[in-house]
Amino acid sequence: MAEFTYEVAKISNKNKFSEVITEIARADEEIVVLCADIMQSVGPGFIKEFPDRYISTGIAEQDMIGIAAGLATCRKKPFAITMAGFASMRACEQVRTDVAYPRLNVKIVGTHSGISAGAMGTTHHAIEDIAIMRSIPNMTVIVPADYTETEKATRALVDYDGPAFMRLARNPDPVIYREDYEFTIGKAVTLREGDDVALIAAGRMVIEAMGAAQYLAEKGISARVLNMHTIKPLDCEAVRKAAWETRLIATVEEHTIIGGLGGAVAEVAAEEGKAPVKRFGLKDAFSTIGDEKDLRRKYGLTAQDIARNVERMLN
């Protein structure tokens, strides 16, 4: 097969978020940013421009989420930033009890998502965060695929009054959107039409799903690609349509196959009683050390791997 190529962005989603939130903060005085000591990695622009609206909590994620909740009770719009694994696990109970239960307007930004922290290893990989956050009532969970979508999602989250978690990778991701498009929380984006298989992906895996669709096309298999940027509330209608209109649904995520995007889609498909679901992701195992590209190969999360497996399942 001809090799699938793509353009990699010049900016990571986390750095794009930092730029966008700084820009929005110029017009919206209620925006405040909290960070548990990774702001130099996310992008220090906000601190330089709004030192009085930046709250450093030090390496204290639980405290950061609690402080954000307190700010939200006083009508502030806090964005609390830490690595996705620490946001979802170290501060999990504060997220659940101080933010989600009282339905406070706190936005939690989890960086270094999936295995994007590479050689930092298991402690800094986040492969359970979607499952954890998704299980919490009142929580919205968003996984942007590239920097354009990160910008759109950030703006949408500023306008949305309620708890939300946004998951961003560490490094520049491939470009999915070459121009402006309309982002709506909870509405999947069909990137490619097809009726043999529906590849439902999120975040960094959207480009791999696109590549898989190209490889499958060479084999005469027509693949639909859905960018499921919002894991919760899930676009159940898009999943049901895929279940009825294709022979197989395959989910692709940089996350454990338990409880994340694959889990969410499988729940809907199972209740619909239609279409088998194949989940691509980490198979209930801790990730290892390595460059993120090597790790994706190891876990079968490349376009070729996905295409090969889908083809086998369909034949």
Place this chain on the structure above:
Amino acid sequence: MAEVGRSKVEKLGVEELKEIAREVRRRTVQTLHGAGGGHYGGSLSVVEALTALYFRVLRYDSSNPSWEERDRFVLSKGHACASFSVALSMAGFFPGEWLESFNKFESPLGVHPDMHKIPGCDMSTGSLGHGLPVGVGMAIAGKFDGKGYRVFVMVGDGECQEGSIWEAAMAAAHHRLDNLVCMVDRNMLNLDGPTEEVMKLEPFTKKWESFGWCLRCVDGHDMGQVVEALESVPFCEGKPSVIILNTIKGKGIPFLEGKVSSHYSKLTDEQVSQVLATL
């Protein structure tokens, strides 16, 4: 006793406050007994502090609970919701009849407070160690907006075994939050036994001071001392204030006072009548 309400316009004297505290204590016992039992110990140890707050110190408007200029109060030790609810109802936030539904199916009032169900409750609590970080956030918001409100957080002493309390203690001093007051119910008892046996807190006052807080210790059942301390905040400019309330768990019920069993108890009708007769 009539509902008192609106401390922002009234300044009750210590003797009147003592009378109100007596009534808060009576209604707390009735409420918990009506619920079939509950957290008598930690609800009764904070009665004087809650009374001083709601009938003298806090600025609020019970007819407009979300008044933006109000002082905030976070009951971080959420299991004292019974006496907290009694104080709020007597302060005029909701009818006293609500107390009869305490812990009942779909009641707004339960073991731990829900800010969306209880008028006058500024934060939902229950899991220990959460209230002080939230109070820090409220205090920072007040500083951002140049508002003069104060934030009072009530924590239990056993609760200070949670690491998040000390994360927040560090943050409050770092951000120079002299609009934040932490009140510690030092009743010396955890659920499992004396705090010093379960997990040693001493030297407790030194811990707070070394974290950058200005501290005062009072007899938490001496209304004059409690009021005097609460009215003296901030103790130092540019620093958060902590008041250690030396209290007796289960205060007012002689057979529970200072006992581990007071944490969660069920009393008989006869015991309750006996207690109410002496209060």
